Amino acid sequence: MKARLAASVALALGIALGGSGCAMITYQATTEAYDPSDGVSADVGALDVRNILVISEDGEEGNLILAVVNTGDDDATLEIEFVDSGDSYEIDVEAGQTISLGTEDEEPLLIEGLDAEVGGNVDVYLQSGSAEGVQVSVPVLDGGLPEYADLVP
Structure with a gap:
């Protein structure tokens, strides 16, 4: 029973990290300052x-x-x-x-x-x-x- 609970927690944690983890390491273009016009x-x-x-x-x-x-x-x-x-x-x-x-x-x-x-x-x-x-x-x-x-x- 404890092994099954540990496996469920590990699976839930893996899904949570997998679903949001790439946003933690992906380049965020919105953090770059730029000139939005021709000047x-x-x-x-x-x-x-x-x-x-x-x-x-x-x-x-x-x-x-x-x-x-x-x-x-x-x-x-x-x-x-x-x-x-x-x-x-x-x-x-x-x-x-x-x-x-x-x-x-x-x-x-x-x-x-x-x-x-x-x-x-x-x-x-x-x-x-x-x-x-x-x-x-x-x-x-x-x-x-x-x-x-x-x-x-």
């Missing part, structure tokens, strides 16, 4: 920069699109430098504030002298205060997609 993202100190991309018709002039979230308790300035051209821009972001640039509702940040290939990437260096800067490779897209057609400079 790229970066974190610079207390600033979270999201969905960075450039919309351009000819690669010479572009509309920089991005969102900046200041997760810190102090105001911060995001410095954006286009590596190849050396052009730089600054965006002031108050503590707890989110700023979006280049969308239909917001003023565009026009980049002149972009010198990038549409469909390629342009290197951008992001810096905020004394935090370590980050260089990202930002996609340059045209207005071929309907969601970008109105954003071409």
